Amino acid sequence: MARATARKQSTRAAAAAFIGTMIEWYDFYLYATASALVFAELYFPSHDVFISTMASFATFAVGFFARPFGAILFGHIGDRIGRKSALMTTLILMGLATIGIGLLPGYGKWGLAAPLALVLLRILQGISAGGEWGGAVLMAGEHAPAGRRVFYASFAQLGSRVALILSLVAFRLVISMPHDDFIRFGWRLPFLVSVVLLIVGVLIRKGVDESPEFEEEKNAGRLPKIPIAEAFRGSSKLIALCIGANTLGIACSYFTNTFMITYATLTLGVHKTIILDCLFAVAIVQALVQPVAAWISEKVGATRFLLLASFLAVLSPYPMFELVSSGQPGLMFLGISIAVVCMASFYSVIAGFVSGVFPIRVRYTAISISYQVCGAVAGGLTPLAGTWLAHEAGGKWWPLAVFYSALAATSFVCVWALGKLKHQRADATDRSFSDMYKGL
Numbered sequence: 437m438a439r440a441t442a443r444k445q446s447t448r449a450a451a452a453a454f455i456g457t458m459i460e461w462y463d464f465y466l467y468a469t470a471s472a473l474v475f476a477e478l479y480f481p482s483h484d485v486f487i488s489t490m491a492s493f494a495t496f497a498v499g500f501f502a503r504p505f506g507a508i509l510f511g512h513i514g515d516r517i518g519r520k521s522a523l524m525t526t527l528i529l530m531g532l533a534t535i536g537i538g539l540l541p542g543y544g545k546w547g548l549a550a551p552l553a554l555v556l557l558r559i560l561q562g563i564s565a566g567g568e569w570g571g572a573v574l575m576a577g578e579h580a581p582a583g584r585r586v587f588y589a590s591f592a593q594l595g596s597r598v599a600l601i602l603s604l605v606a607f608r609l610v611i612s613m614p615h616d617d618f619i620r621f622g623w624r625l626p627f628l629v630s631v632v633l634l635i636v637g638v639l640i641r642k643g644v645d646e647s648p649e650f651e652e653e654k655n656a657g658r659l660p661k662i663p664i665a666e667a668f669r670g671s672s673k674l675i676a677l678c679i680g681a682n683t684l685g686i687a688c689s690y691f692t693n694t695f696m697i698t699y700a701t702l703t704l705g706v707h708k709t710i711i712l713d714c715l716f717a718v719a720i721v722q723a724l725v726q727p728v729a730a731w732i733s734e735k736v737g738a739t740r741f742l743l744l745a746s747f748l749a750v751l752s753p754y755p756m757f758e759l760v761s762s763g764q765p766g767l768m769f770l771g772i773s774i775a776v777v778c779m780a781s782f783y784s785v786i787a788g789f790v791s792g793v794f795p796i797r798v799r800y801t802a803i804s805i806s807y808q809v810c811g812a813v814a815g816g817l818t819p820l821a822g823t824w825l826a827h828e829a830g831g832k833w834w835p836l837a838v839f840y841s842a843l844a845a846t847s848f849v850c851v852w853a854l855g856k857l858k859h860q861r862a863d864a865t866d867r868s869f870s871d872m873y874k875g876l
Contacts, residue, residue, distance in 0.1 A: 449579035457595030463534035465603035499562035500816025503808035506566020511801030515663040530564035531634030538627025570804030586788030590730035663801040678806035680850030685783035687814035695822035726784035749778035749844035753837035
């Protein structure tokens with residue numbers, strides 16, 4: 437009976453992590469897509485399209501820079517009060533901020549107040565996202581059966597991929613409107629749908645029990661007074677390596693899913709409906725690849741799998757850009773898919789991998805900070821850097837490919853270093869650490 441109950445909770449926690457993360461990241465990805473298609477014209481009007489686009493992506497980056505603050509805030513709540521309390525708050529905060537964006541008037545009506553309000557709402561989105569990822573990964577992974585942490589934690593990662601599909605579908609449905617109607621109200625509809633998703637997400641998460649591993653720490657009186665201080669005091673090197681290890685899954689994801697929209701439309705002259713349809717198909721491939729990758733990694737070892745995926749990712753941008761440059765939808769889909777399969781395989785596994793690095797008492801704080809600092813630096817600046825490189829390269833794609841390879845190589849080196857540290861750190865962390873690094 438106890439085993440059946442535990443299995444039921446494991447399944448429920450994985451499902452809640454998937455659905456909650458899907459809703460949370462649907463809201464976040466809406467902003468990413470709108471920043472490429474709408475916000476430059478609506479909130480940052482300029483005679484120079486390049487300047488407007490850079491300003492739009494700058495507000496996109498602001499959300500990333502807010503995420504480490506969310507990681508600290510909700511990491512503290514998650515390690516001191518509970519994973520569930522933190523996750524309920526992040527979901528509500530994200531939903532309200534997204535609905536606010538959908539209701540926000542443009543520059544023509546509010547003047548300077550419009551972009552300032554947009555930045556404020558984006559900051560709230562960033563704070564919420566900063567606490568969401570770590571909590572969702574832990575709720576799924578800490579409820580997982582023995583030896584299945586990577587696979588169960590991957591459902592939180594899968595939720596973000598499905599969210600990308602939903603956000604692309606939402607924009608694809610409204611982008612066919614006449615341009616004036618799309619700018620006036622069409623783009624707002626996907627944001628306003630969030631009110632329904634918010635209610636669904638809250639109801640689902642209410643039905644999940646608190647993490648059993650956290651409850652064990654709490655009952656034993658082992659909760660930290662200041663999680664962030666303890667995390668850096670005992671695991672600063674691991675946090676730094678995990679920041680680097682996350683680069684491929686974060687920066688390269690936004691490179692393909694956000695920057696490529698701007699690159700295809702402005703540099704290659706591809707119609708925006710074509711690139712959105714292409715990215716929609718690629719997102720489906722990504723969602724199918726991720727659970728398979730997580731399952732395989734448990735068979736061959738997470739470290740070995742991540743090293744292979746990141747090595748292939750280093751090579752992937754060259755065929756991607758060669759095929760994308762053709763401007764033909766089928767070849768564009770194939771090119772982006774090559775890069776995304778490598779990136780998605782890595783992304784699916786990295787969550788469970790890093791969650792096993794840190795002790796339970798500071799785990800929420802440590803993995804959230806490592807992920808969100810990487811997101812602030814690598815993820816937030818990637819679309820800006822890509823736009824600048826494309827502008828300076830004058831149509832040449834190889835500088836963009838080298839940039840992508842450098843991002844992937846960073847993850848390869850850091851995963852390798854984490855694997856080398858496994859024996860030194862095994863005694864200082866919980867038993868899941870050695871399980872995560874088998875197969876090296």
